Amino acid sequence: MPSLDDLRKRITSVKSTQKITKAMKMVAAAKLRKAQENAEKGRPYSEKMNNVILNLSKSITDKENAPKLLVGTGEEKVHLCIVLTADRGLCGGFNTNIIKKAKSYFEKIISENKTLKIITVGSKGYDQLKRQYKSYIVENISFKESKNINYFDADKVGKIIIEKFEKNEFDVCAIFYNKFKNVITQIPQEQQIVPLNEDKDDKDDSGNDNDYEFEPDEDEILSNLLPKNISTQIFKAMLENSASEQGSRMTAMDNATRNAGELVDRLTIEYNRSRQAAITKELIEIISGAESL
């Protein structure tokens, strides 16, 4: 049985932890609002980009000579996986969920005897993957220094991917990130960006809109556009990720604060009980001492 002093110390310690988690929750809530706003502001760009590419790829008739970024190299031996995670921990299952999703994909690739290459963006992902997949990680990028998500950073990642593609270092490229659904739910996503998978389902074929005028020709525009699209997709993933990270941290810290509160309540009851027990014990001792006189 812990002494009264021990209990008192524990209560204060839990209380100060609670203060920290509470503060972290507030900070995350404030950041979440901004991250969410940014994610929304960034949406028109990637949507328009998608539209343009869709219109362009519709008008490409010569599939064989189409840019390889769009149709792929024709093989799928080497898979490049970009795992986007946070740079900081204490955000619940956020990083773990992405890693889990990525790992199951890795296992599939390895069991199919294909070559796997991994690029991690964000230091937490690297930390978690380096134990098991160290030999596959070709690059490890972190944007700890940049305060806000910016396109410039995404473009850097995009350029690395393009460079590797041009050197024929991979055939298929997929990115892993958390999609922000709401504060409580974030869905780990796997998205293939090279070759580009068209979402045919959500587009009704609104006739043949092949009446665009292209200047210069379609191929040239596409080959200019596709690298940009990769950066855009990564940027989108980063925005979603940052909103998810803050949301996830907020929920995690909220839970932690509540748990700490419960713990304090329980400890306080225990403290009071043992204090009362001590008093009762002393009283009994005094009374029985007086009786024996």
Place this chain on the structure above:
Amino acid sequence: MSNLFNIDIVNPEQSFLSKDNVFEVVIPAVEGEIGILKDHIPIISFLKPGIIRVFSESEEKSFYVEDGIVEFKDNTLSVLTSSIFDLKDADKNFVSESISSAEAELSKDNIDDQKRFLLNHKVEVLKSISIN
């Protein structure tokens, strides 16, 4: 009948400019400047470094862009660009920095003709900005 149409300029971070009362836009497309009026046929093109000029009823606006994609369809002009700023708030330091970095790039030997052309053009445009 009105001869106005819409323009949306978006960059990855946000929607940069959205107007529904412009009557002419001049864009620096890669094969030369294009002036766009209402009911232009649908077009997709991409940009080279240059000035976008937007003429609306009340005012004229100019923006510097480095690259980007334009799409015109159903009387809406969408400009997607990752590098754009209003000429009015042009930052002198930024402009001169861009000039010197482009010139440094130019002095390298291993660039192809197309890139050289684009860079030369960029320097030209940027210099014309800094003079104004």
